[in-house]
Amino acid sequence: MGYPQEQHATLREISHQAITLVDGPNFSGRTDYMRAAIDADNGKSNGPSIYIGPEVYNSVSGLTTSVIDELRLHATENIAGTSVGELAAQLGLLDLSERNPFSLSGGEQAALVMASTLALNPRCIAIDCALEQMDRVLKSLLFAWLSNPENTDTMKLLFADNRMIESRDSIIGPRISLQRKSVNEPQRQANILPIEPLLPTLGDDFNLAPWKDSEPCEVNVDALSFSYGKGIPALNNISATFKPGGIYLLNGRNGAGKSTLAKVLSGVLKPNTGEIRSNEIPVQPWKTPGRLFSYHFQNPDLQLFSTTVFEELQSGLAWRPLAASKQEERVMQIAKMFGLTGLMNEHPLDLPFVLRKRVALAATLVMGTPWMILDEPTLGQDDQSAATIAALIKEMAAHGTGVIIISHSTWFADFFDATPMSLLHGKLTIE
Amino acid sequence: MPRIDEMRYPHPIARLVATGLGIAGVLLTNNLPLLAVGVFFGVMPIMLVAGTIRPFLRFVLAVVLPIAIALLFVWGWLVGAPPGVPIGSAPIEGMAYAGVISLRLILLGGIGQLCLMTVRPGDLPATLRSIGIKGDALVIALASYALVPELRLRMEQVITARHARGLLPNRNVITRIKHFPFMLRPLFGWVLRSALQRTETWRQRGLRFDTMGNVLHVSQKHSAMVIALSLLWVSAVLFTKYV
Amino acid sequence: MANKTQDQNDLTDKSVGSKVLALIPLGIALNILLGTAIHTLKMPIYMDACGTILVTLLAGWRAGVVVGVASFLLGGMLTNPVLPWFAGTQAAIALYTHFVASRGGLRTYPRIILSGIGLGVVAGVASAPVIVYLFGGITGSGPSLIVAFMLASGKSILNSVLLSGLAAEPLDKTLQLLLAVWLLRGMPRTLLQKFDSRLLATNGLTNAAYR
Numbered sequence: 103m104g105y106p107q108e109q110h111a112t113l114r115e116i117s118h119q120a121i122t123l124v125d126g127p128n129f130s131g132r133t134d135y136m137r138a139a140i141d142a143d144n145g146k147s148n149g150p151s152i153y154i155g156p157e158v159y160n161s162v163s164g165l166t167t168s169v170i171d172e173l174r175l176h177a178t179e180n181i182a183g184t185s186v187g188e189l190a191a192q193l194g195l196l197d198l199s200e201r202n203p204f205s206l207s208g209g210e211q212a213a214l215v216m217a218s219t220l221a222l223n224p225r226c227i228a229i230d231c232a233l234e235q236m237d238r239v240l241k242s243l244l245f246a247w248l249s250n251p252e253n254t255d256t257m258k259l260l261f262a263d264n265r266m267i268e269s270r271d272s273i274i275g276p277r278i279s280l281q282r283k284s285v286n287e288p289q290r291q292a293n294i295l296p297i298e299p300l301l302p303t304l305g306d307d308f309n310l311a312p313w314k315d316s317e318p319c320e321v322n323v324d325a326l327s328f329s330y331g332k333g334i335p336a337l338n339n340i341s342a343t344f345k346p347g348g349i350y351l352l353n354g355r356n357g358a359g360k361s362t363l364a365k366v367l368s369g370v371l372k373p374n375t376g377e378i379r380s381n382e383i384p385v386q387p388w389k390t391p392g393r394l395f396s397y398h399f400q401n402p403d404l405q406l407f408s409t410t411v412f413e414e415l416q417s418g419l420a421w422r423p424l425a426a427s428k429q430e431e432r433v434m435q436i437a438k439m440f441g442l443t444g445l446m447n448e449h450p451l452d453l454p455f456v457l458r459k460r461v462a463l464a465a466t467l468v469m470g471t472p473w474m475i476l477d478e479p480t481l482g483q484d485d486q487s488a489a490t491i492a493a494l495i496k497e498m499a500a501h502g503t504g505v506i507i508i509s510h511s512t513w514f515a516d517f518f519d520a521t522p523m524s525l526l527h528g529k530l531t532i533e
Numbered sequence: 534m535p536r537i538d539e540m541r542y543p544h545p546i547a548r549l550v551a552t553g554l555g556i557a558g559v560l561l562t563n564n565l566p567l568l569a570v571g572v573f574f575g576v577m578p579i580m581l582v583a584g585t586i587r588p589f590l591r592f593v594l595a596v597v598l599p600i601a602i603a604l605l606f607v608w609g610w611l612v613g614a615p616p617g618v619p620i621g622s623a624p625i626e627g628m629a630y631a632g633v634i635s636l637r638l639i640l641l642g643g644i645g646q647l648c649l650m651t652v653r654p655g656d657l658p659a660t661l662r663s664i665g666i667k668g669d670a671l672v673i674a675l676a677s678y679a680l681v682p683e684l685r686l687r688m689e690q691v692i693t694a695r696h697a698r699g700l701l702p703n704r705n706v707i708t709r710i711k712h713f714p715f716m717l718r719p720l721f722g723w724v725l726r727s728a729l730q731r732t733e734t735w736r737q738r739g740l741r742f743d744t745m746g747n748v749l750h751v752s753q754k755h756s757a758m759v760i761a762l763s764l765l766w767v768s769a770v771l772f773t774k775y776v
Numbered sequence: 777m778a779n780k781t782q783d784q785n786d787l788t789d790k791s792v793g794s795k796v797l798a799l800i801p802l803g804i805a806l807n808i809l810l811g812t813a814i815h816t817l818k819m820p821i822y823m824d825a826c827g828t829i830l831v832t833l834l835a836g837w838r839a840g841v842v843v844g845v846a847s848f849l850l851g852g853m854l855t856n857p858v859l860p861w862f863a864g865t866q867a868a869i870a871l872y873t874h875f876v877a878s879r880g881g882l883r884t885y886p887r888i889i890l891s892g893i894g895l896g897v898v899a900g901v902a903s904a905p906v907i908v909y910l911f912g913g914i915t916g917s918g919p920s921l922i923v924a925f926m927l928a929s930g931k932s933i934l935n936s937v938l939l940s941g942l943a944a945e946p947l948d949k950t951l952q953l954l955l956a957v958w959l960l961r962g963m964p965r966t967l968l969q970k971f972d973s974r975l976l977a978t979n980g981l982t983n984a985a986y987r
Contacts, residue, residue: 140737152737160730163740164683164801165675167654175740204683222738370696392699403726404687405694407719409962418698451722452964469699592857600916607914607924616912616933634912641910642857649853669797673842676801677850684805688813714955717810721830721959724806725967728799736794 121248124262126280127484128456132262135280136228139260143226151226152219156455156482158232159401161215162203169206169214170199176218186221193217194243207356208235208400208478209510216244220253228260234481235400237355237510245269264484265511298441299486300460302493308435310501313422315393316470318346318502319381321367326376328366336362338528340376344473347502349495349518350532351509354525360508363525364475367506368397380472395506396471400478402462403451411437411453411461412446418469433468439494440464456482463491473504480514492517542656542749545663547756552648554763558770559640565629567773568636575766576643585650589643597638604631654678659749684720691719795971796835800842803831807847812855822917822948824848825869825899829956832873833882833981834971840870861906868902869895869949874975882957882979892950899949900941907937919944957981 126132136153143151154161166172173186173195190196195217198206203214212233219227233241247253263269304310311317321344329335336359344350354360365371367378369387378385380394387394396418399405408414415433422429437443440460445453450461459482466474476495480488492514495505506523509515523532543551562568580586608627612620615630652660661674695701695716701708807827814823827847832840844866852860872895876882881891907915913933914920922940927933960968960981968982976982 150737150739153733157726157730160727161734163734163738164727164731165672165679165740167657167679171655176738202679202682204679204686219738365693365697368697370693388704390699390702391696396699397693397697399690399694399697401690403723404690404719405698406722407691407695407715417700421699421702449964451726452966465698471699596856596858596916600911600914603914603916603920603924604912607927608912611924611928620928620930630912634910634914637910638858641861645852645857645860672797673800673804673846676798677804677846680801680805681808681850681854684802684809688809713813714958717955717959718962721806722963722967724799724802725834725963725971728795728802729967729970731798732794735798 121254121259121261121275123266123275123277124260124280125266125277126262127486128264128482130280132280133230133454135278136230136260136262140226140228143258149223149225151228152222152224153228154215154219154230154232156231156234157403158208158212158215158235159204161219161232162211163218164204167202168200169195169203172203172214172218173221176221189217189221192243192247193220194240209237209240209356212236213240213244220247224257226258226260228262230260230262231264231482233263234265235478235510239355241269264480264482264488265513267485268511268513298444300441300490300494301439302490304439304494304497304501305435308439310470310498310503311472312432312470316472318504319394319472320344320346321394321473321504322377322379322382323367324377324379326366326373326378328362328371328373335374335528337366337373337530340528340530342523342530342532344504344506346472346504347499348504349499349520350504350506351515351518351520351522352506352525353522358525359528360525361477363530364395364397364477364506364508367473368392368395368475370397392469392471394471395473395475396466396469397475398463398466398477398479400481400508402455402458405462405465406450406458409449410447411442411450414450414461415442415465415468418465432470436464436468439467456484456487459483460487467498472502473506474498475506475508477508478510479507480509480511485513488514489517542751542755543759544751544753544756545660545749547760548648549664551759551763552644554760554767555644556641558763558767559637559644561767562770562774563633564770564773565632565636567769568633568640570769571640571766572636572643575762576640576647579647579762580643583647583651585646588650589646592642592646593639597635597642600638601631601635604634607631656749663749684724687723688716688720691716694719796839799831799835799971800839800846803827803839803843804847804850806830807843808851808854811851823952823955825866825949826952826956826959828866828870829873829953830959832870833877833956833960833975833979834968834973836973836975837870837874840873841867844870858910861910862903864906865899865902868898872898873953877975877979880978882953882981885954888953888957889950892953893946895953896944896946896949897942900938900945904934904937904941907941908934913937 124132124136133155140151140153163172163175166175170186170190173190177186187196187199190199193213193216195210195213198210198214203211206214212235215232216229233244236244248259259275261269261275323340323342323344326337326340327335328337340363352360352363362371366373367387369389369391372388378387378394385394406414408417412433415437416429419429419432434443434446437446440463442457442461442464445457450458453461459479463476463479466476479495480491483491488511495507496518499505507515507518507520521532523530525531559568559571576589577586580589605628608615608631609624610627612627614620614623614627618626657678658671658675661671666674692701695712701712804827807824810826811822811824825844828840828844831843845863848859848863848866852858876891876894880887882888907913913923913927913936919940922943923936926936926939931939957979960976965982968976973982
C-alpha cells in the first residue's frame with residue numbers, strides 16, 4: 103500500500119513538529135495522510151505511534167471490564183510524570199473509573215481512548231475526527247492537558263477535526279491544508295467511489311409528508327417517566343409540547359438521559375407512566391415504534407443491515423402499502439439529496455464512515471415520519487456537508503416536519519433558530 | 534491493606550485442584566444419600582458464605598428442576614426401572630436413578646459456579662496468570678469475558694435501530710423470530726469490523742498484561758480449607774464405594 | 777526473568793495470527809449471546825454453534841475449536857453450568873465444518889443441506905455419551921420427548937439418545953449452517969477478503985453476489 107511519492111516531503115516535515123493541524127474536507131485524503139504519517143513513524147522511534155479514527159469505540163481494547171483497568175493495561179512506567187489515577191482525574195474520567203468501557207457514551211469512550219493512548223506515552227498520535235462526540239467539559243480538559251508543554255514535549259500530535267473551527271482557540275499549531283482529492287486514497291484507487299455532493303434543498307417535486315400519518319402534528323408529552331429496572335428514573339415526570347415544524351436542540355451531558363428520551367418517544371421503550379398525544383389524540387408509540395418519531399443513531403453501523411444502499415433506504419418503506427415504483431421514486435429522490443445515487447448497489451458497510459452516516463440519515467428521512475430525532479447527525483461530515491445537512495433540516499422544518507437534534511457542536515447548532523432543551527437528572531427544561 | 538473479602542481468596546491452583554477433586558468425586562459415586570449430603574452440607578453452605586447462593590438457586594430451579602421432574606416421570610413411572618433393568622420391574626430404583634442424576638447435575642453445576650463465580654472480575658487477569666495461562670490464551674480469555682456484555686449491548690442497539698426504523702410492527706414472538714436473522718447481520722458485521730480494527734489497535738499499542746488488574750491477595754488458610762474439603766469429599770466417595 | 781514474562785504477554789503477530797486472535801473472543805461472545813437470545817425468544821432451535829461455524833469458516837478449525845470449547849466453558853460460568861460438558865460436541869462441529877467446507881460442501885444450497893444433515897449426525901453422536909451418562913437421557917429439550925418414548929418402548933438408553941439425536945439434530949444444524957452461510961453472503965466482500973480464508977474462497981463466499 104504505497105503512499106503518493108510527492109507527499110513524502112510533507113510527512114518528514116510534520117514529524118519534527120509538536121502539534122500539527124491537518125485541515126481538509128471529506129475525501130481530501132486526510133485519513134490516508136494521517137495513517138501514512140503513523141506508519142512512517144512506527145518502529146523508527148521509541149514508544150508507539152497510534153492512529154485514532156472516528157469509530158472511536160474500536161480503539162477501546164475490548165480486554166478489560168473497567169475504565170481504570172483499561173488505563174492500567176495501557177500505562178507505561180512514566181506517563182509524563184503522572185499516575186494512572188491522576189491522568190484519569192485530569193481528563194475527567196475519575197467518576198467513571200469503575201464503569202465498564204463499553205457502557206460509556208460515545209463522548210466518554212473518546213475521552214477514555216485518549217486517556218489510554220496518552221498513558222502509553224506515545225511518540226506520535228494521529229487524532230482523526232475522533233473527538234466529535236465529546237462534550238465541552240471533556241474536550242476542554244483534554245485540550246488543557248495537550249496544551250501543557252510538560253505533558254507533550256516528546257510527543258508529536260496530528261490533529262484533524264471536522265469542526266476545526268471549534269478547536270481553533272484550544273489547539274494552536276502549524277497547519278497542513280489538504281484540498282478535496284488532493285491525495286489519492288492509495289487502497290481505493292481501483293475502486294474510487296462515485297460520490298456526489300449533498301443537495302441543500304428538498305427539490306420541488308419532493309413530498310415530505312406523503313401519507314396521512316406523516317402530516318405535521320403537535321406532540322404533547324405529559325408526566326412521562328421511565329426507569330431501567332428499579333433504578334433511579336432516567337426520565338422523571340417530563341412534560342413538554344413540541345410544535346409542528348419546530349427544531350429543538352436537546353442538550354445534556356453524557357448519561358443525562360438524552361437517548362432514553364429518544365427511545366421513549368420513538369417507541370423503542372415503553373414509559374412507566376405518562377401520556378403522549380399527537381394533535382391532542384393519545385398515541386402509544388411503543389405499540390408501533392418508529393411511526394410518530396423516527397430516530398437516527400449516533401453510531402450508523404448498528405443501524406445498517408441491508409446488503410445494498412438501495413435496500414437500506416427502501417427498508418423504511420417496507421411496511422407501507424406502496425407500489426414498488428413509488429417506493430423506488432422516493433428512495434431515489436432522497437438518495438439524490440444525500441449524494442448517494444451512484445452508490446445504490448454498494449454494500450453499506452463497504453462505504454467509509456462519512457458515507458455510512460449519510461446512508462443511515464437518508465434511511466431515516468425516507469420513512470417520512472412527522473417527527474425525527476437526529477443524534478449527532480453531522481458526525482464525520484465536513485463543514486460543507488454539515489452546513490448542507492443543516493439546510494435540509496431547516497427546509498424540512500419549514501414544511502412542517504418536527505426535528506429534535508442532539509449535537510455537541512455549537513457551530514452546527516448556530517445554523518438553526520432552535521428551541522434549546524436540556525436534560526438534567528431526568529428532568530427536561532425547555533427554554 | 535487488603536480488604537476482608539480479599540483475605541478469603543483461595544489460591545487459584547488450590548481452586549483448580551479442589552474443583553477437579555470435587556468433580557471426580559461426583560462422577561465416581563452413585564450413592565444418593567452421599568450426593569444429597571454433598572449438596573446440602575457441602576455446596577450450599579459454601580455458596581452462602583461466598584455470596585453466590587442466588588445464581589446457584591436460579592440454576593437449580595430453572596435448569597435442573599425441570600430436568601429432575603422429567604427424569605422422575607420417565608424413569609420412575611414411564612420406564613419404571615433404572616437403565617439396564619427390565620421395564621416396570623423396579624420403579625423405586627428408577628426414581629433413585631432420577632435422583633442421582635439430578636443431584637449430580639446440581640453438584641457439577643454448583644462446583645463449577647463456586648470455582649468460577651467467586652473470582653472477582655478485577656482479579657481475573659492475575660488469577661489466570663497464576664494458573665499458567667498467558668500470551669494468546671490469556672488475551673482470548675480476558676477479551677471473551679469482557680466482550681459478552683458488550684455484544685449484548687450491541688444486540689440491544691440493533692434491536693433498537695430496527696424498532697426506530699419502524700420495521701417491527703409489534704413486539705410479539707413471531708415478529709421477533711421473523712426479524713432475528715436480520716438482527717444478526719449488523720451484529721455479525723460489527724463483529725468482523727471490530728476484529729479487524731482491534732487487531733490494529735492491539736498491534737499499534739503493543740499492549741501488555743503485566744500491569745493490568747489487582748495484585749492477587751491469596752489466603753493460605755482458605756486455600757488449605759478448600760483442598761481439605763475436596764479431599765474429604767473424595768474420601769467419602771471412595772469410602773462408600775469400596776468399603 | 778521479568779523481561780521474559782513481559783515478552784510473553786505482548787500482543788504480537790506471533791503464534792496465532794493477530795486477526796484471528798481478535799476474532800476468537802468475538803466469536804465466543806457471539807456464540808454465548810446467540811444461545812441466550814434463542815433461549816429468551818423460545819425459538820425451536822439451539823443456535824449454539826453458529827459462532828463456532830462462522831469462525832471456523834473465517835479462520836479454520838483450530839480457531840473454531842477454541843471458540844466452541846471456550847464459549848461453552850464461559851457459557852457455563854455466565855448462563856448454564858452444565859454447558860461445559862458439551863464442549864466436545866463443539867470441537868466436533870468445528871472439525872466437521874472445516875472438513876466439509878474444504879471440500880466445497882457449502883458452495884450451493886443443496887450441498888449446504890447435505891452438509892447440515894451430516895453436521896447433525898456428528899453433533900448427535902458426539903453429545904450422546906454426555907446425555908446418557910450425565911443426564912440420564914433427559915436434557916429437558918424437545919428431543920427428550922423422543923428419548924422418553926423410545927425408552928418406554930424398551931430401547932436401551934444409549935440407543936434412545938442416539939436415535940433421538942439423529943432425529944432432531946440434523947434439522948437444527950442444517951438451519952444453523954444455512955444461517956451462517958446467509959450471514960456470510962450478506963457481509964461486504966472487502967471485509968471478508970481481509971480474513972484471507974481458504975474455506976470462504978473454496979465455497980465461493982468471498983465473491984458471491986449479495987442475496
